[in-house]
Amino acid sequence: MPRTPDEFAVHLMIDGGHREIVRFLTIQDFQKWYASEVVPKSSSDDFISVPLKIAQGEYMVVRPSRILAIRVEPVYTSSIDRSYDE
Numbered sequence: 531m532p533r534t535p536d537e538f539a540v541h542l543m544i545d546g547g548h549r550e551i552v553r554f555l556t557i558q559d560f561q562k563w564y565a566s567e568v569v570p571k572s573s574s575d576d577f578i579s580v581p582l583k584i585a586q587g588e589y590m591v592v593r594p595s596r597i598l599a600i601r602v603e604p605v606y607t608s609s610i611d612r613s614y615d616e
Contacts (some may be wrong), residue, residue: 542580545596552590553583553605560602568594587601 538557542550554560567578577591 533606536607537605540604541601541603542592542597543599543601545598550580550590550592552580554581555583557602564600565585568597568600579613 535557538554538560540552540554540560544550554563563581571578571594573595575593575595578594580590580592582588583588596607
């Protein structure tokens with residue numbers, strides 16, 4: 531039986547070497563933001579808002595033309611410790 535991700539970590543690779551991680555609860559939430567904000571303005575230097583779920587009142591804006599790559603990673607929460615820092 532396939533597991534369902536608890537959230538999706540979206541890694542934004544931005545021009546200049548900056549990297550940001552934004553979390554979405556569902557893949558549909560990410561697809562909606564991507565299709566409505568990023569794609570129509572992909573060559574624009576105007577700022578678009580990036581939804582952050584970290585703290586109330588915190589926000590981030592980015593120029594869509596400066597996003598070089600996007601990686602979507604499903605995140606699974608479990609009771610098993612999988613830390614490999616040893």
